[in-house]
Amino acid sequence: MGRGGLYSFLLIFVLILPFAAANIGEYDDYWSKKAAEAWNRTLESYEPMPANVVNHFNVHTQRTLKELEGLNDTRRELAHRVYTGPCKATNPIDSCWRCDPNWANNRFRLADCALGFGRKAKGGKGGKIYVVTDSTDNDMVNPKPGTLRHAVIQKEPLWIIFDWSMVIRLNQELIVTSDKTIDGRGASVYIAHGAGITIQFVHNVIIHGLKIHRIVPGTGGEIRDSVDHYGFRTRSDGDGISVFGSTDIWIDHVSMTRASDGLIDVIWGSTGVTISNSHFTDHNEAMLFGASDAHDIDKKMQITVAFNHFGKRMVQRMPRCRFGYFHVVNNDYTHWNMYAIGGSMNPTIISQGNRYIAPPLNGYAKEVTKREYTPESTWKAWTWRSQGDIFLRGAFFIESGDRDFVGKHPELYDHVEAASGKRVARMTRFAGALGCKVGEAC
Ligand SMILES: *[C@@H]1O[C@H](CO)[C@@H](O)[C@H](O)[C@H]1NC(C)=O
Numbered sequence: 519m520g521r522g523g524l525y526s527f528l529l530i531f532v533l534i535l536p537f538a539a540a541n542i543g544e545y546d547d548y549w550s551k552k553a554a555e556a557w558n559r560t561l562e563s564y565e566p567m568p569a570n571v572v573n574h575f576n577v578h579t580q581r582t583l584k585e586l587e588g589l590n591d592t593r594r595e596l597a598h599r600v601y602t603g604p605c606k607a608t609n610p611i612d613s614c615w616r617c618d619p620n621w622a623n624n625r626f627r628l629a630d631c632a633l634g635f636g637r638k639a640k641g642g643k644g645g646k647i648y649v650v651t652d653s654t655d656n657d658m659v660n661p662k663p664g665t666l667r668h669a670v671i672q673k674e675p676l677w678i679i680f681d682w683s684m685v686i687r688l689n690q691e692l693i694v695t696s697d698k699t700i701d702g703r704g705a706s707v708y709i710a711h712g713a714g715i716t717i718q719f720v721h722n723v724i725i726h727g728l729k730i731h732r733i734v735p736g737t738g739g740e741i742r743d744s745v746d747h748y749g750f751r752t753r754s755d756g757d758g759i760s761v762f763g764s765t766d767i768w769i770d771h772v773s774m775t776r777a778s779d780g781l782i783d784v785i786w787g788s789t790g791v792t793i794s795n796s797h798f799t800d801h802n803e804a805m806l807f808g809a810s811d812a813h814d815i816d817k818k819m820q821i822t823v824a825f826n827h828f829g830k831r832m833v834q835r836m837p838r839c840r841f842g843y844f845h846v847v848n849n850d851y852t853h854w855n856m857y858a859i860g861g862s863m864n865p866t867i868i869s870q871g872n873r874y875i876a877p878p879l880n881g882y883a884k885e886v887t888k889r890e891y892t893p894e895s896t897w898k899a900w901t902w903r904s905q906g907d908i909f910l911r912g913a914f915f916i917e918s919g920d921r922d923f924v925g926k927h928p929e930l931y932d933h934v935e936a937a938s939g940k941r942v943a944r945m946t947r948f949a950g951a952l953g954c955k956v957g958e959a960c
Pocket residue numbers: 551554555558
């Protein structure tokens with residue numbers, strides 16, 4: 519973006535941001551500086567050749583499946599049943615760390631395991647371990663040491679873990695700073711019945727192994743977002759996780775259900791995001807990638823959605839996309855009630871090796887895809903492609919754009935196909951927060 523572009527971008531901030539869904543009450547120098555730095559990071563993190571990232575992902579998945587075949591485990595996979603056998607990692611992200619019985623002494627290993635657009639997220643790798651010992655969340659401006667809120671506002675890289683299983687009811691949105699991992703392994707950690715997690719104008723955050731349930735809006739007020747800054751925030755929306763103007767973010771093995779707004783929103787020029795191995799149930803509008811037709815900064819948005827299970831009583835937006843480039847790969851869609859994947863404003867959607875199971879009763883909801891508010895004459899040019907997906911109970915995906923794009927650009931794809939949707943039940947079998955015990959493989 520040239521100077522003119524940057525200028526108009528800043529102008530948008532100045533004019534619109536205080537009134538938009540940023541929840542920032544006082545849009546002061548502090549926030550305008552953070553926003554400008556964040557935009558620079560978006561430009562840096564953006565991949566000019568996204569097909570390379572897609573390819574890299576698929577090569578790793580194929581390799582892992584081959585290794586599993588070598589183990590000759592021919593037992594029929596029963597999807598999403600409780601599994602009690604020896605540790606079995608079924609996809610390349612998990613096989614990178616999960617079956618190490620010594621994982622608790624080697625927590626940073628996880629930071630080397632992301633794939634897809636969020637693969638550069640290292641979180642708090644190399645930093646101190648911060649142990650959360652206090653589940654309360656009472657003081658928004660001077661949070662008590664030992665609380666999750668005290669951990670996430672620190673300036674240095676931190677790897678945040680939990681001393682015991684706990685339910686944390688966030689009094690207001692939890693504003694996470696850069697270079698943090700929130701690692702729920704070894705405890706059963708619920709973020710529930712309160713406000714959600716906000717990742718705003720920061721970079722390099724990993725969220726792993728949390729259960730995020732029944733998130734409601736925070737009323738707003740003075741909230742500390744860093745050891746050296748706090749300010750007035752307006753009411754938060756009630757999203758489970760809100761990624762706003764942020765880069766290099768990885769959300770893995772999270773279980774989410776019933777937020778009063780979205781489960782995960784990724785908006786405002788965020789990029790370099792992977793959402794993997796997570797389990798979603800009981801929710802209407804699951805994932806919003808790009809919040810407004812006016813935010814064309816979301817052209818820089820690049821997100822991988824992989825190995826997730828969209829389960830019971832899910833309705834729509836898995837995800838709903840604007841502008842950017844979205845690799846939706848090897849996910850299991852066992853339930854939706856309106857559609858699975860939607861969008862507007864010319865997003866690129868590469869759907870590969872997913873399993874789509876349409877709702878049994880609603881004959882009007884068999885279509886996986888939905889183009890919002892756009893005539894066919896326009897959307898027929900959008901690149902929405904399905905490769906290696908499998909469709910059950912009458913599910914169907916309406917493709918658009920140049921169907922022979924891959925054929926014309928073998929140099930981009932190197933003839934590597936995604937793993938087939940037939941393998942998805944196995945690859946997503948352990949989706950959601952894992953019950954890891956210290957001293958045993960997860
Ligand atoms: C953003 O990047 C440009 C070009 O590298 C640089 O001149 C500018 O100072 C950066 N802005 C911030 C806020 O870091």
